[in-house]
Structures are given as structure tokens and as C-alpha cells.
Amino acid sequence: MPFDNDSLPVRLFTASHERAWNPSDIDFSHERSDWLAHTDDERRLLLRLVSGFRVGERGVAHELAPLQIRFRRVGWIEEEVFVAAQLYEEARHVQFFERWLVDALPGRLGVEIAYPDLRGDMFSVRLPQAMRMLLEDDGPEALLRAVMLYHFYVEGVAAEAGYTIYHEIFEGGHRFPGLERGIRLIQRDEARHIAFGVHVLRRLLAEHHHLVDLFESQVAALRRFAADDPDEILRGFRPGNTPFGLDHAGYRQLYLDNLEGMRRRVSNPPQ
Numbered sequence: 001m002p003f004d005n006d007s008l009p010v011r012l013f014t015a016s017h018e019r020a021w022n023p024s025d026i027d028f029s030h031e032r033s034d035w036l037a038h039t040d041d042e043r044r045l046l047l048r049l050v051s052g053f054r055v056g057e058r059g060v061a062h063e064l065a066p067l068q069i070r071f072r073r074v075g076w077i078e079e080e081v082f083v084a085a086q087l088y089e090e091a092r093h094v095q096f097f098e099r100w101l102v103d104a105l106p107g108r109l110g111v112e113i114a115y116p117d118l119r120g121d122m123f124s125v126r127l128p129q130a131m132r133m134l135l136e137d138d139g140p141e142a143l144l145r146a147v148m149l150y151h152f153y154v155e156g157v158a159a160e161a162g163y164t165i166y167h168e169i170f171e172g173g174h175r176f177p178g179l180e181r182g183i184r185l186i187q188r189d190e191a192r193h194i195a196f197g198v199h200v201l202r203r204l205l206a207e208h209h210h211l212v213d214l215f216e217s218q219v220a221a222l223r224r225f226a227a228d229d230p231d232e233i234l235r236g237f238r239p240g241n242t243p244f245g246l247d248h249a250g251y252r253q254l255y256l257d258n259l260e261g262m263r264r265r266v267s268n269p270p271q
């Protein structure tokens with residue numbers, strides 16, 4: 001089977017080598033004193049945000065393998081190779097958040113410090129269901145649904161909105177240098193994952209014209225989730241009185257803007 005070194009998935013795979021990093025190299029020695037310098041509400045919100053990413057990174061690491069098996073079965077070798085890099089990177093992100101929580105918190109999460117009350121069924125039900133369908137269904141529809149949920153929504157809409165919150169916190173003068181460094185590196189990795197997802201969706205739509213209707217109906221379904229999901233992070237904080245001055249309405253709009261941006265990236269491939 002030929003192998004196209006110039007294809008987008010292989011170019012992204014090469015970039016993955018060039019931009020590799022090691023969570024163990026990041027200096028977390030200031031994080032605990034930074035943590036202790038913040039108010040209870042700020043800590044509550046930051047712990048919810050980081051814990052949400054911890055659950056999310058674990059979730060995407062758990063559920064990605066069926067995509068690689070699916071590409072293997074249908075002979076998409078370049079895409080199969082890229083997923084190997086993505087699996088490694090999601091595992092790296094899991095390690096990063098586990099390390100940060102140990103070094104920043106003045107106690108063990110889930111032991112001395114309670115897990116935040118995170119709701120939603122994305123990583124317990126929705127994503128596992130969509131990804132595990134790939135083990136039994138080689139059809140383009142199942143692949144489109146899986147990549148729409150994983151790369152398009154979880155990575156391209158929800159996680160991207162989360163990075164914006166992190167940056168608002170850091171740029172507001174709240175210093176967590178190790179967390180900030182890691183978030184920047186993770187966001188750079190995730191940009192490749194999102195570009196890969198866009199590539200897979202474009203390829204599917206180019207090869208199966210009838211999938212345009214399914215793509216649009218999935219966008220509409222995700223738009224409904226995008227109207228509710230953002231409330232999770234700021235739940236319980238009154239608008240106008242949120243830690244770090246975060247803005248409820250602005251955050252909700254960010255989800256919708258990210259969703260529209262992703263829809264345009266897939267629908268309007270460069271000529």
C-alpha cells in the first residue's frame with residue numbers, strides 16, 4: 001500500500017515529533033504557594049476547571065483507540081499513523097494534569113480535597129458510545145459521528161473555550177507559571193488534533209457527498225449542547241460576581257462562536 005509523506009496527517013505526525021515535550025520538565029515549584037494565595041471561590045473555580053480537563057484528557061485517551069483500528073481496517077494508513085501520535089499526546093496531557101494536581105494542591109484530590117461536583121455525561125456515555133461504534137461499524141456515517149464529537153466538539157469547541165478561560169485567568173495577573181506553560185503546550189498539541197479532525201471530515205464529505213445532510217444535522221445537535229455545556233464551569237457563581245471576573249454570557253457565546261468556526265473550517269476547504 002502506498003504511503004503519502006506529503007499528506008496532511010503525515011505532516012502533522014512530523015510536527016508532533018518536532019514539538020514534543022515532557023510534563024516532567026515543567027517547574028511546578030511555585031504552584032502550591034500560588035494556590036494558597038487565592039480566595040476560596042477562585043480555588044473552587046480553578047479546581048473545577050482543572051478537574052474538568054483531567055476528566056476530559058482521561059476520557060479522550062481512553063476512547064481514541066477504536067479510531068486507529070477503524071483506519072487500519074479501511075486502509076487509511078496515513079490517518080492510522082497520525083492517531084498513534086495523538087494517542088501518545090493525550091496520554092502526555094493526562095500525565096500533565098495528574099502532576100499539577102499533586103504539586104499544586106495542599107492535599108490529595110479525592111482524599112483530603114473533595115472532587116468537584118462535575119456533571120454531564122460526555123466522557124461516561126456520549127463519547128464512549130460514539131467511539132466504540134467504530135469497532136463494529138465501518139460505515140462513513142459512524143466515522144463522521146465519532147469525529148464530530150471527538151475532534152470537532154470536545155477538542156475544537158469545548159476545550160478551546162476552556163483555554164480561553166485559562167488565559168483570561170493568567171492574563172488577569174493570577175500567576176500559576178507551571179500550569180500556564182503546560183496549557184500553552186497542550187493547546188499547541190490540540191491544534192494538530194483539531195486540524196486532523198477537520199481533514200478527516202473534509203475527506204469524508206468529499207468522498208461521500210450525501211453526508212453533507214448528516215454533517216449539518218450533527219452541527220445542529222451539537223449547537224444544542226453548546227448552549228448548556230458552558231454553564232458547568234461557572235455554575236453556582238452569580239453573573240457579575242464570578243471569580244477572576246469571568247463572564248457567563250461571554251463564555252456561552254464563545255462556545256457558539258467556536259462551533260460556527262469549526263463548521264466553516266470543515267465546509268469551506270481551501271481551494
Ligand SMILES: [Fe+2]
Pocket residue numbers: 057060089090093186190
Ligand atoms: Fe489532550
Ligand SMILES: [Fe+2]
Pocket residue numbers: 060090155189190193
Ligand atoms: Fe486532543
